[in-house]
Amino acid sequence: MDLDERMVKAIAKQAEAERTRRAKVIHAEGELQAAEKLMQAAKVLAEQPGAIQLRYMQTLTDIAGDKSSTIVFPIDLLKGFKE
Incomplete structure (x- = not known):
């Protein structure tokens, strides 16, 4: 394995880590939105x-x-x- 192959693998690994990070952020944002909607629904149910x-x-x-x-x-x- 020469330097170029290691460099390509390192770049690929970094790109995969970035994709994983973005996926986790998107998932967390979705969870936050869902929690906010549940809170809104709870308020409506409590008021009626x-x-x-x-x-x-x-x-x-x-x-x-x-x-x-x-x-x-x-x-x-x-x-x-x-x-």
Whole structure:
């Protein structure tokens, strides 16, 4: 292995490290954006009295899918709709 081959390998290794670094930064930025959106959603749900119950019911519907399913609603969940 001569100097040129080592130089090429070193440059390639450096380029790969830079790509890895950029990928990690992009991933971290995505995680930050997701966390910010979750915080916004939590604030909206906290401000609307029945919103969390509606979201819970939607989640149960999603879990049930298209198949015939029986969904049991906890009494506490339904109490929120009386208000």
